[in-house]
Structure formats: C-alpha cells, structure tokens
Amino acid sequence: MRFLIESYGCQLNMAESTAIETMLIGRGMEKTDDPDKADAVIINTCSVRKTAENRIWGRLGFYHSEKKKHPLTLIVTGCMAERMKEELKKEAPFVDAVIGTNEKAEIPDFLSSEKLDEFETYHFLPSYYREGEFSSYVPIMNGCNNFCSYCIVPYVRGREISRPVEDILSEISYLEGKGVKEITLLGQNVNSYSSVYNGEPVDFPRLLEIIMPYLRNISFVRFDSPHPKDFSDRLIAVIRDNDRIAKHIHLPVQSGSTRILQLMNRKTTREKTLALIRNMKEMIPSLTLSTDVMVGFPTETEEEYEETLSLMEEMGCTEAFMYYFNPREGTRAASMDGQLEESVKIRRLEHLIDMQIKRQAEIKSAMLPFTALAIVTGTSRDDENRYLARGEHNDYFSFSSEIEHNVGDSVIIDATELKGNTFRGCERV
Numbered sequence: 417m418r419f420l421i422e423s424y425g426c427q428l429n430m431a432e433s434t435a436i437e438t439m440l441i442g443r444g445m446e447k448t449d450d451p452d453k454a455d456a457v458i459i460n461t462c463s464v465r466k467t468a469e470n471r472i473w474g475r476l477g478f479y480h481s482e483k484k485k486h487p488l489t490l491i492v493t494g495c496m497a498e499r500m501k502e503e504l505k506k507e508a509p510f511v512d513a514v515i516g517t518n519e520k521a522e523i524p525d526f527l528s529s530e531k532l533d534e535f536e537t538y539h540f541l542p543s544y545y546r547e548g549e550f551s552s553y554v555p556i557m558n559g560c561n562n563f564c565s566y567c568i569v570p571y572v573r574g575r576e577i578s579r580p581v582e583d584i585l586s587e588i589s590y591l592e593g594k595g596v597k598e599i600t601l602l603g604q605n606v607n608s609y610s611s612v613y614n615g616e617p618v619d620f621p622r623l624l625e626i627i628m629p630y631l632r633n634i635s636f637v638r639f640d641s642p643h644p645k646d647f648s649d650r651l652i653a654v655i656r657d658n659d660r661i662a663k664h665i666h667l668p669v670q671s672g673s674t675r676i677l678q679l680m681n682r683k684t685t686r687e688k689t690l691a692l693i694r695n696m697k698e699m700i701p702s703l704t705l706s707t708d709v710m711v712g713f714p715t716e717t718e719e720e721y722e723e724t725l726s727l728m729e730e731m732g733c734t735e736a737f738m739y740y741f742n743p744r745e746g747t748r749a750a751s752m753d754g755q756l757e758e759s760v761k762i763r764r765l766e767h768l769i770d771m772q773i774k775r776q777a778e779i780k781s782a783m784l785p786f787t788a789l790a791i792v793t794g795t796s797r798d799d800e801n802r803y804l805a806r807g808e809h810n811d812y813f814s815f816s817s818e819i820e821h822n823v824g825d826s827v828i829i830d831a832t833e834l835k836g837n838t839f840r841g842c843e844r845v
C-alpha cells in the first residue's frame with residue numbers, strides 16, 4: 417500500500433506526521449508524494465487559524481475528485497478532525513475516517529483494516545524521527561490546561577499529559593544512535609511538565625537535568641513553547657549551567673498590556689513579563705529571544721497596542737512570529753464585545769512587523785563580529801561554493817570553507833557581516 421501524508425499547523429503536528437509515516441513504513445507500506453499513486457491519504461489538520469481550516473476544505477475537495485479516479489482511502493486527523501468531527505462527517509461523507517488527535521497512533525491499524533477502538537487518552541508515538549535528519553522533535557507533553565481565551569488547543573488536544581521520562585530518554589538514545597545533532601523538546605506548555613522518575617517528582621528543569629548526561633553528539637537542546645507565567649528562576653539557572661541547552665529562548669509574550677493579557681487569560685502582567693525578561697538577560701548575558709505576539713485583540717486601544725510595541729522594543733527579539741487576532745469559533749475571545757475592524761488590525765500588525773525587522777537587524781548587527789558553533793543545513797542557493805548552517809541562537813549562516821561538508825556536520829564559523837537575516841563568514845579551521 418502507498419500512502420501520502422499532508423500536514424498543517426504546529427511543530428507537534430509535523431512531528432506526529434513523521435511518527436505516523438515511520439509506523440506505516442514499519443508495516444511495510446510505501447510513502448509517495450504523488451496523489452495519483454497513493455492508495456491512502458492522511459490529512460493531519462490544524463484548527464488554530466481559520467485560514468488553515470479553509471485550506472483543508474479545499475484539499476478535501478481535491479481528494480474527493482481523486483477518489484473518483486482511483487481507489488483511495490481518505491483519513492482526516494488532527495485538531496480540525498477533533499473540533500469538527502460531526503461537520504466533517506456530514507459535509508465530507510467521502511472521507512473514510514475522521515480520527516481525533518488522541519487516536520493518531522491507531523492509523524496504521526485502521527489502514528491494516530483492524531478495528532479502530534475508541535481511545536480517551538493521548539498516546540505518545542514510539543518515535544518522531546524522520547530518517548536522515550540531523551534535527552528532531554521530541555514531544556514531552558500533549559494538551560494544555562491554560563485556556564487562553566483566544567486558543568482552541570485545550571478543546572482539541574485536551575488536558576495536559578506528560579510523557580514518561582523513560583520514554584523520553586529512550587527516544588534520545590535512539591536519536592543519538594541516528595547521528596542527530598539537535599533536539600527540540602515539544603509541548604503546548606513545556607514548563608508545566610510533571611512526571612515521576614525513580615520515585616522522584618520531575619518538573620521541567622529537573623527533566624532537562626536528567627536528560628543532560630544522556631547527550632553525546634547532540635549539541636543543542638531547545639524547547640518550545642514555554643509559558644511566561646511558569647518560567648522559574650530555577651529553569652533559567654539550568655539553562656545557564658548546561659552548555660548543550662541553547663541560549664536562545666522562544667518566549668510567547670502575546671501582548672504588552674496587562675489589561676489585554678488578563679482578557680487573554682494569560683495569568684501574567686506586563687510588569688511580570690518585563691521582570692522575567694530582565695532576569696533572564698541578567699542571568700544569561702549571551703541569551704537571545706524570540707516570541708509570538710498578537711495585536712488587535714478585542715477592545716485593544718491604541719495605547720495598549722503601544723505598550724506591546726514598547727515591550728517588544730525592550731525585549732529585543734532576534735525573531736518574532738507576529739499576527740493579528742483572528743477569532744476562533746468555540747473560544748471565549750470569539751464572542752467578546754469590542755471586536756476591532758480588520759483594517760485597524762492590519763495597520764497595527766504592519767507597523768509592528770516594520771519595527772521588529774529594524775530591531776532584529778540592530779541586535780544582530782551589534783553581535784558582529786563573533787564566532788559560533790553551527791550545524792550545516794545545506795549549500796547556499798545563490799552560491800554553491802558556500803554552505804548554510806544554523807547556530808545556537810537559531811541564527812542562519814552562509815559561510816565559505818576549504819573543507820567539504822555534509823548536512824549535519826558541526827562547524828565553527830567566524831561571522832563578519834549580516835546580509836538580510838543571514839550572517840556571513842568563513843569556517844575557522
């Protein structure tokens with residue numbers, strides 16, 4: 417049987433698609449990218465943005481016509497499958513199975529025509545590794561208990577479940593054996609990780625400490641995403657004290673206004689967020705930051721928007737994922753009074769993006785010149801004599817070298833200039 421997987425949305429969705437792919441290959445099935453050759457298509461959906469859902473409805477239309485041309489089993493899984501199970505069954509009766517997020521591990525059984533049981537709890541998959549990659553995701557938890565008022569995740573992924581430490585360590589040992597150089601510990605809110613190992617309670621900082629002795633070739637450990645309200649001094653100290661934990665933190669702040677943060681149910685304030693950022697920078701002077709930030713939340717005033725700009729200015733991110741509020745049906749924010757005009761949201765977002773582009777160029781230019789450990793990701797598109805690499809701070813390098821390299825090689829680069837978002841330099845030999 418040949419299968420094709422289409423994935424949308426977050427990194428956890430991408431990691432889960434890789435795991436499903438590995439399991440299907442393990443069952444003797446063959447991967448294809450050609451819809452005409454596929455016997456089965458799995459669409460791993462996302463519900464976070466309306467645009468993603470619209471796109472998936474379009475893909476369903478496409479596969480409906482494919483099904484008329486040749487036999488095809490069509491499976492829809494992921495957050496949209498969870499959120500709109502009944503609607504999908506009604507509006508797209510040609511879909512053979514709508515499989516919720518907690519049941520993804522059963523897809524191979526379904527395709528092998530074994531019975532699909534109803535599962536109530538999320539099952540972590542055995543491995544999320546894609547053969548040949550030097551960088552891999554390691555999910556450590558699933559779900560979220562936070563119920564931010566704009567977010568659909570707690571409704572579609574359910575409550576927080578932490579993956580056992582033993583399973584995480586065994587996946588890391590497996591990845592070491594595969595030559596992986598970089599791992600990203602994944603979860604909707606990684607710093608509420610909670611488990612027990614050898615009779616000892618394990619929180620997220622302790623999990624990082626437990627993982628460290630198991631690392632041999634893995635140079636960078638990253639994690640995504642932490643919630644600012646749960647970011648403890650102990651966690652900052654563990655990051656500072658362990659060389660292999662990347663000194664680059666993705667900290668989703670969402671807004672710089674205390675009133676808007678409260679409406680978002682973020683359980684933190686502007687002052688606490690700024691204090692956390694100052695503390696992080698003090699404890700780890702080499703730290704760089706990235707963030708998620710949203711403008712145009714219902715009732716956001718110009719002054720509150722300006723507070724977001726000033727928080728972003730002080731935070732000084734080298735990267736930011738910026739978006740405007742887009743109501744998600746089923747969330748509290750979708751039915752809040754004071755929804756803003758699209759034109760206001762777009763104007764605020766465009767201005768924020770302009771400001772961030774200038775700010776990140778300033779921060780990056782101020783870092784020059786410097787020397788960095790990085791991992792080769794390929795060759796430059798513009799110049800095949802130059803390699804591309806990614807460094808600890810999630811920064812990209814274009815560099816020349818007298819040595820021939822393969823993807824995944826570790827290199828030391830002397831960076832001397834910045835072009836766009838990419839540092840340029842040469843390998844130190």
Ligand code: SF4
Pocket residue numbers: 560561562563564567568569570604605643
């Ligand atoms: S922390 Fe908030 S934004 Fe993040 S997944 Fe949970 S509810 Fe959604």
